[in-house]
Amino acid sequence: MVLSVVLFAIGCNNTFLDLSQECVSDADCADGDPCTVDICGIDRTCVMVPSDNPACEPPSDCVPTDCVFECQAEGMSTGVCSGDMCVCLPTTECETSADCDDGDDCTVDLCEVGGICRHVPSDDPACAPPECVTSDDCGFRDSECIISRCVMNHCLLVGRDDDVDGHQLCGSSPGEYYDCDDHNPAVHPGVGEICDGLDNDCDGETDADAIDRFPIYFDRDGDGFGFDTPTATSSHCPTEDMPPGYVTNAEDCDDSDAAINPDAQELCDEIDNDCDGETDEDYREDLGRTCVIFSDEGLCTEFGVITCNAPGEMFQLACDSSPPGTIWSIPGSIDTCGNGLDDNCDGLVDEDCP
Numbered sequence: 001m002v003l004s005v006v007l008f009a010i011g012c013n014n015t016f017l018d019l020s021q022e023c024v025s026d027a028d029c030a031d032g033d034p035c036t037v038d039i040c041g042i043d044r045t046c047v048m049v050p051s052d053n054p055a056c057e058p059p060s061d062c063v064p065t066d067c068v069f070e071c072q073a074e075g076m077s078t079g080v081c082s083g084d085m086c087v088c089l090p091t092t093e094c095e096t097s098a099d100c101d102d103g104d105d106c107t108v109d110l111c112e113v114g115g116i117c118r119h120v121p122s123d124d125p126a127c128a129p130p131e132c133v134t135s136d137d138c139g140f141r142d143s144e145c146i147i148s149r150c151v152m153n154h155c156l157l158v159g160r161d162d163d164v165d166g167h168q169l170c171g172s173s174p175g176e177y178y179d180c181d182d183h184n185p186a187v188h189p190g191v192g193e194i195c196d197g198l199d200n201d202c203d204g205e206t207d208a209d210a211i212d213r214f215p216i217y218f219d220r221d222g223d224g225f226g227f228d229t230p231t232a233t234s235s236h237c238p239t240e241d242m243p244p245g246y247v248t249n250a251e252d253c254d255d256s257d258a259a260i261n262p263d264a265q266e267l268c269d270e271i272d273n274d275c276d277g278e279t280d281e282d283y284r285e286d287l288g289r290t291c292v293i294f295s296d297e298g299l300c301t302e303f304g305v306i307t308c309n310a311p312g313e314m315f316q317l318a319c320d321s322s323p324p325g326t327i328w329s330i331p332g333s334i335d336t337c338g339n340g341l342d343d344n345c346d347g348l349v350d351e352d353c354p
Contacts, residue, residue: 189201
């Protein structure tokens with residue numbers, strides 16, 4: 001039995017590539033269209049390759065009723081739409097699809113109403129050999145700037161990106177390199193610079209402005225604590241040796257005196273010795289309290305006030321009389337008879353004795 005098939009091209013689709021957009025990486029070519037694959041080509045222009053997603057197929061221009069009419073006008077029994085094409089089919093005898101088997105593995109054989117066989121092209125990928133499966137199938141590869149790349153089973157010439165980090169090796173001008181290390185995906189423009197001895201962001205500087213650099217401070221008095229000033233502060237990478245005279249803290253409140261730092265003991269000297277923002281705080285509870293001074297004459301005492309830096313008592317609490325040597329009598333005290341002493345500090349000895 002001979003099957004006569006006449007094909008009428010009712011509609012067709014054209015594919016257009018947008019070559020107008022400048023780019024340096026595939027991301028620059030994103031047009032927001034899910035039905036294209038966006039590629040940055042060799043000449044720094046964007047190539048939009050139509051997607052093979054079935055959902056992106058345009059609506060068919062073939063109208064079934066028109067197709068039947070046209071085929072009958074040609075003397076055929078009927079017509080069916082296959083995509084955008086009207087396929088005219090002769091009458092054939094079939095009861096099941098098995099009766100329509102044409103031996104072609106790349107067609108789906110159907111027996112339609114009225115005993116008419118229809119052979120629909122199969123969507124099996126094996127029936128439409130791709131131009132390429134991997135980039136190795138494309139053959140051409142430039143030694144430096146250009147590479148053949150397989151995209152959606154089509155070979156395209158694109159800028160070389162061996163480490164597939166989205167940044168091409170070569171720049172737009174001869175001798176210009178955009179990705180300064182095309183074998184390391186962690187190195188390319190836009191990445192954060194870190195302290196590793198590499199120019200991570202391809203700006204021509206190594207470890208400059210690295211995100212893991214930390215400040216160091218000059219320790220002028222050598223007590224292990226630095227002072228934060230614009231002229232005494234620098235930055236440092238963990239991989240570098242610490243320069244002489246620098247420390248990693250800025251906790252010193254007086255970098256001209258090695259005795260003043262956070263590890264020092266607070267003294268009663270009206271100075272913040274331990275850099276905690278307070279002065280003489282360990283002695284504050286006793287300062288100003290009344291005290292007594294035992295005189296050299298015996299048990300008699302004089303009154304004073306607890307102070308810091310009293311005469312002869314540097315950096316300690318002392319009982320300071322004002323003026324020195326002033327004697328006050330002690331109210332209610334009794335002079336002990338017979339001991340030859342002024343026990344009550346009234347300037348008299350044994351005055352109440354018989």
